[in-house]
Amino acid sequence: MRPQEGAAPVLALWCCAGLLLSSVFLCAGVERECVPGTVGQPVVLPCLFKEGLPVVNFSIEWRKDDKVVLRSMWDQYGNVESWRSNGTTIPADATRTKNFSLKLSAVDPREDRMNYSLFLTSGENQSSLLCTVCLRVAASFSVPLLERKDTAESQTTFLCHSTGGYPQPAVYWLINETQMPPEGSVRTQTALTPDSHLYNVTSNLTIPFSKDVNVSCIIENPSMNETLEKKHMPAAGPVTGRASEAMWIFSTALCVVVGLMVFAGVIYQIHLDKISKRRKEEHEDSLRGNKRRWQVFEEEESMMSDPKETEV
Ligand SMILES: *[C@@H]1O[C@H](CO)[C@@H](O)[C@H](O)[C@H]1NC(C)=O
Numbered sequence: 001m002r003p004q005e006g007a008a009p010v011l012a013l014w015c016c017a018g019l020l021l022s023s024v025f026l027c028a029g030v031e032r033e034c035v036p037g038t039v040g041q042p043v044v045l046p047c048l049f050k051e052g053l054p055v056v057n058f059s060i061e062w063r064k065d066d067k068v069v070l071r072s073m074w075d076q077y078g079n080v081e082s083w084r085s086n087g088t089t090i091p092a093d094a095t096r097t098k099n100f101s102l103k104l105s106a107v108d109p110r111e112d113r114m115n116y117s118l119f120l121t122s123g124e125n126q127s128s129l130l131c132t133v134c135l136r137v138a139a140s141f142s143v144p145l146l147e148r149k150d151t152a153e154s155q156t157t158f159l160c161h162s163t164g165g166y167p168q169p170a171v172y173w174l175i176n177e178t179q180m181p182p183e184g185s186v187r188t189q190t191a192l193t194p195d196s197h198l199y200n201v202t203s204n205l206t207i208p209f210s211k212d213v214n215v216s217c218i219i220e221n222p223s224m225n226e227t228l229e230k231k232h233m234p235a236a237g238p239v240t241g242r243a244s245e246a247m248w249i250f251s252t253a254l255c256v257v258v259g260l261m262v263f264a265g266v267i268y269q270i271h272l273d274k275i276s277k278r279r280k281e282e283h284e285d286s287l288r289g290n291k292r293r294w295q296v297f298e299e300e301e302s303m304m305s306d307p308k309e310t311e312v
């Protein structure tokens, strides 16, 4: 009985310590994590005031780094003064709900990793920091374009291109589904578009010429939780160069030959029909009157005009 009695408090102590530790880490983790925002879309930077608000004469300020983006002041009668920069709002009922979250109407890539802070000022007291929120900006890349180019030096270059994403992505290549490309065969460049502040990425893979090789270009943007893959397969992909030229000539020749054969077949059929009809006509002629014969003749003549031309 005794050991067990002693074990319970020890266990409880360890549990407490564990909980305390994990909660400390949890808090630290939450604090460090930034609020994700998608370029061009609204985002809410959360700040909930837990304690009681000063009853009269207080003001709040949201600052982006050190620049004030929103200021609001209350006296005993309510909101008396407010100023805000474009595209920023706080809930109208903030004093009642104690929800002072800042809403940005559109996320801009230039605000990536910026710290937004909410300060409270009341009376003569200095302003106190209520919240600091960091904004993490992301934007989707376009589905990559993948092109194959067979160069003269018996090499094949694959070009992968994607636009309009943020932040800089990771680009991977896979050969024949599983192989990593040999060292030095890949060249990747990212370019920042000045007005949108978004990235374009271009990557080259150059490998020895191979007719049937499968190549995949993979663009990874973890901030957006996105992985874009474009695959080039020898059969389906747009193949350019000499091989396809020969293919084109061959298929054209095949088309012409088949066309000629079909044409000859049709002519021969018409010829047979003509003969059988003439025999039928002769037979009917002996049975029916003149009117009927005239009709049949007209039909026959219209049919004969084609074969006459081609028989020459
Ligand atoms: C609040 O401010 C107003 C004017 O700004 C002043 O007349 C009033 O005395 C202030 N109240 C308190 C409690 O400080």
Ligand SMILES: *[C@@H]1O[C@H](CO)[C@@H](O)[C@H](O)[C@H]1NC(C)=O
Pocket: 086
């Ligand atoms: C704020 O936005 C309005 C309309 O969207 C625009 O006309 C105005 O120039 C903007 N002001 C600033 C300072 O950006």
Ligand SMILES: *[C@@H]1O[C@H](CO)[C@@H](O)[C@H](O)[C@H]1NC(C)=O
Pocket: 044, 048, 091, 099, 100, 101, 103
């Ligand atoms: C606080 O306000 C923001 C913006 O209106 C809203 O998105 C959010 O859900 C609110 N948070 C709580 C806990 O009510």
Ligand SMILES: *[C@@H]1O[C@H](CO)[C@@H](O)[C@H](O)[C@H]1NC(C)=O
Pocket: 065, 113, 114, 115, 134
């Ligand atoms: C935001 O705050 C973090 C930690 O407080 C700091 O490391 C980071 O440099 C700040 N970001 C900017 C843009 O000042």
Ligand SMILES: *[C@@H]1O[C@H](CO)[C@@H](O)[C@H](O)[C@H]1NC(C)=O
Pocket: 054, 122, 123, 124, 125
């Ligand atoms: C100013 O701060 C002091 C101490 O921090 C506090 O006792 C006092 O109530 C504050 N005054 C106002 C008006 O908030």
Ligand SMILES: *[C@@H]1O[C@H](CO)[C@@H](O)[C@H](O)[C@H]1NC(C)=O
Pocket: 176, 177, 212, 213, 214, 233
């Ligand atoms: C290339 O891809 C096609 C279609 O997925 C597959 O049938 C073929 O086996 C692949 N070839 C190689 C060499 O992996």
Ligand SMILES: *[C@@H]1O[C@H](CO)[C@@H](O)[C@H](O)[C@H]1NC(C)=O
Pocket: 149, 157, 159, 187, 188, 189, 202, 203, 204
């Ligand atoms: C990829 O190759 C093309 C020509 O094959 C070249 O014009 C381009 O600059 C190369 N790009 C990179 C990122 O190496």
Ligand SMILES: *[C@@H]1O[C@H](CO)[C@@H](O)[C@H](O)[C@H]1NC(C)=O
Pocket: 163, 164, 191, 192, 193, 194, 199, 200
């Ligand atoms: C990135 O791609 C977009 C769309 O194709 C284009 O408008 C822009 O000029 C490109 N930016 C750079 C730096 O090449």
Ligand SMILES: *[C@@H]1O[C@H](CO)[C@@H](O)[C@H](O)[C@H]1NC(C)=O
Pocket: 175, 176, 179, 210, 212, 213, 214
């Ligand atoms: C990819 O697979 C094809 C077909 O199996 C093969 O001909 C080619 O050599 C392979 N390429 C590489 C780089 O392994």
Ligand SMILES: *[C@@H]1O[C@H](CO)[C@@H](O)[C@H](O)[C@H]1NC(C)=O
Pocket: 225
């Ligand atoms: C990423 O997307 C997957 C599937 O859509 C989802 O299960 C996962 O929770 C997402 N992760 C993040 C960090 O958003």
